[in-house]
Amino acid sequence: MAADIVVPIEHEQDIVMARQQGRQLVAEMGFSSTEQTLVATAISEVARNILMYARHGEIVLTALQSENRRGIEVVARDEGPGIANPALALTDGYSTSGRLGLGLPGARRLMDELDLATVPGEGTTVTLRKWAP
């Protein structure tokens, strides 16, 4: 398995870097152009969350291999304020920043799997996975 790609997120241009790296990773796996865009868009959303709420963090991209399936894992990690009500954050329509809660539920729809781990005052880790069809 290839090594992880770690993209520090501190400035908005890092968001572009993260999604370009993600696109390239899944392109090499044979994801279609449309699937690549879905992955890049999901990365853009979670990377932007890091900037908006935690100001800095990192995106870790990993190529996955399971049985005869290939996929990508995107981990968006920060040591920011955390999410007080994770269940609510995963519900459409909820947001504290006026984004109408399109972040996490949207990212989940773009990918196949989403896991949210968060501790208020300590940080947040969002894990997304998408498998080649």
Next chain:
Amino acid sequence: MPVPILRQADLLVATIQASLSDQDLVRFRDDLAREIGRARSTGVVIDVTALDVLDSFASRVLRTIAHTARLRGATTVVVGIQPGVALAMVQLGVSLEGIPTALDFEDGIALLRGRRRKKAHEEGAHGG
């Protein structure tokens, strides 16, 4: 890098480059609002063909750009949203509500001209 805003007759045309930063997008919003006044334009075509991702932030800025333009008397048409980008926007749940879209630049111009003709026709029928 600023987004160049070109005049085409009485319309304004802007092509968004792939490498556009958040800051560039916000600056474009302000430049366009001013240029509509300078050129007295009633229509704007924004070509996003080169954008490989239109996330919730970019969609929000586009909406702001279009609404600002409308307050200044201009209709904005967004053209060139790529198939994968369109699907991603739908799944993400972002919308360009109220902003007309067209397939490409040519269709965007035709849409704006058609609207103008229709409006002139209606005004002529009522006031003529």
